[in-house]
Amino acid sequence: MQTRLSLDPALVTEARDLAARAGQPIVDMARTHTTTSIERAVLRLAGLQGADADGLPWANRLVEAITSATGLQHGVALPAWDALITGGYDGLGQLAEAAAEGKAAFRIPVGAAAAAARAAAREALAAGIGRIDANRVQRQQMIDETAEPSRPWIYLIVATGDIYEDIPQAQAAAREGADVIAVIRSTGQSLLDYVPEGATREGYAGTYATQENFRLMRAALDQTSREVGRYIRLTNYASGLCMPEIAALAGLERLDMMLNDCMYGIIFRDINPRRTFIDQRFARQIHARAGIIINTGEDNYLTTADAVDAAHTVVVSQLLNEFFGKEAGLTDGQLGLGHAFEINPALPDSFLLELAHAQLIRELFPDAPLKYMPPTKHMTGNVFAGYLLDAFFNLCGVMTDQSILLIGMMTEGIHTPFLADRDLALENVRYVRNAAGRLGDSFVPAPGGFIQQRAARVLGDSVRLLRRICDQGLLTAIAAGTFGITKRPADAGRGLDGVIVRASGYFNPASDFLETDSPVAAEAVR
Numbered sequence: 001m002q003t004r005l006s007l008d009p010a011l012v013t014e015a016r017d018l019a020a021r022a023g024q025p026i027v028d029m030a031r032t033h034t035t036t037s038i039e040r041a042v043l044r045l046a047g048l049q050g051a052d053a054d055g056l057p058w059a060n061r062l063v064e065a066i067t068s069a070t071g072l073q074h075g076v077a078l079p080a081w082d083a084l085i086t087g088g089y090d091g092l093g094q095l096a097e098a099a100a101e102g103k104a105a106f107r108i109p110v111g112a113a114a115a116a117a118r119a120a121a122r123e124a125l126a127a128g129i130g131r132i133d134a135n136r137v138q139r140q141q142m143i144d145e146t147a148e149p150s151r152p153w154i155y156l157i158v159a160t161g162d163i164y165e166d167i168p169q170a171q172a173a174a175r176e177g178a179d180v181i182a183v184i185r186s187t188g189q190s191l192l193d194y195v196p197e198g199a200t201r202e203g204y205a206g207t208y209a210t211q212e213n214f215r216l217m218r219a220a221l222d223q224t225s226r227e228v229g230r231y232i233r234l235t236n237y238a239s240g241l242c243m244p245e246i247a248a249l250a251g252l253e254r255l256d257m258m259l260n261d262c263m264y265g266i267i268f269r270d271i272n273p274r275r276t277f278i279d280q281r282f283a284r285q286i287h288a289r290a291g292i293i294i295n296t297g298e299d300n301y302l303t304t305a306d307a308v309d310a311a312h313t314v315v316v317s318q319l320l321n322e323f324f325g326k327e328a329g330l331t332d333g334q335l336g337l338g339h340a341f342e343i344n345p346a347l348p349d350s351f352l353l354e355l356a357h358a359q360l361i362r363e364l365f366p367d368a369p370l371k372y373m374p375p376t377k378h379m380t381g382n383v384f385a386g387y388l389l390d391a392f393f394n395l396c397g398v399m400t401d402q403s404i405l406l407i408g409m410m411t412e413g414i415h416t417p418f419l420a421d422r423d424l425a426l427e428n429v430r431y432v433r434n435a436a437g438r439l440g441d442s443f444v445p446a447p448g449g450f451i452q453q454r455a456a457r458v459l460g461d462s463v464r465l466l467r468r469i470c471d472q473g474l475l476t477a478i479a480a481g482t483f484g485i486t487k488r489p490a491d492a493g494r495g496l497d498g499v500i501v502r503a504s505g506y507f508n509p510a511s512d513f514l515e516t517d518s519p520v521a522a523e524a525v526r
Contacts, residue, residue: 005455018466030281036498039076041244045128048092051178051197053248059095065099069106073503079106082117125509136291147230149179161203163213167220174224174232177426182235184506190240214253247283251290261297267484272493285514288329296321299340299373301484306429307342312461332367340373342392356454358400368436374408386410394432
């Protein structure tokens, strides 16, 4: 990649070193704790599906029963598979039903009983991990069979609340040029401590993330991929109180991208910081194994904080997301780091500032599939001005070689977009890409000029903030409102009661697979 900003390489190196120092205590915490959602994800990876008559998933009922009987400090696997063996149950579903009725007995086995439980659990998890491995192979086969879309990938949202309405809208968008379909999640689902079961037809400003909804949309987009001759990627959200479970379901149903940010749930959904970071590491290990690209949420900071004054907090968060992601096994090609075109358009030189920020992020993360978000904060309802602003966003995106462009809507802030709005948005980006797609080849900021100076200042501010975070600790920095101006203490927020310190005998067969580099043979599930 051509460098245009003359960044100080020593300062770039220091920034990454500081991010690693700030992030390592969080990784240490994640390695010594588990959560109720991680343990439920283990059961889901082992094939547990379904829900009781009230709609509460069997994974929740079984984890609740084991928590009451033995606690979760040793993990769910040892007591669950010991009960399967000793009780003669025909699978996890039958065990969960018995547990819900108070008829199952649980213990922490020792000796030969523990060895038998571990072996049985590993066998069950091998099938689930093998399915994820097979899906990764199938994705590449689908790309080879159709075609890999050229970048930037055009990313478009559907959000009707009804999966059976989402499907035709998603297929229509793909036929008109969208490369990535994001099924936005129903408002508030991140606060549910369970994953709804089955296909859903009623959501609020979005559609519930469920395994069946994932399966239905993936099958529909595979059909459309073959029709249009290019692979259409599917995106959903691995965040909130069920982050690890949704990541597991995404891997099992071959989703391609997942929104998964290190601080979004903390800042914007008041989910406990410890719960979020612990869940996130496990979720990202699944994403790494599944070949899923994560999308981070730094763009959200700029909807609450000023996009000029807070530009350096975006870079700091990206550096932290990079460290946490790579520690969990993600490659550069899976780090869809986020940022946004959110500077007030009335500000003099606003477009130059946007170019400086976008180019800085491109050069800091040259191999990452960056996700660039359109203007939302300053969309006023004037659809003509909004359409022009979206065109400037598209121009900045192609000039600075962004990888994924989330298409802006001229009706942003007025209503959920109609099909006609999406069609006009796709027409906008097609025009800009065709007319100015190679403009970036000739984009060379003046040495020492406005753009280079602005990029250098943001990088310098980022390093200074990272130094402060290293001194005080990341959890303290979040509590102080460093990101998105919202203060979130480490001992508050939703989900803290689901955080458990691991005992010395803790056992998680999923982690045993995910921590290793050698995949389980895909043939295990064929």
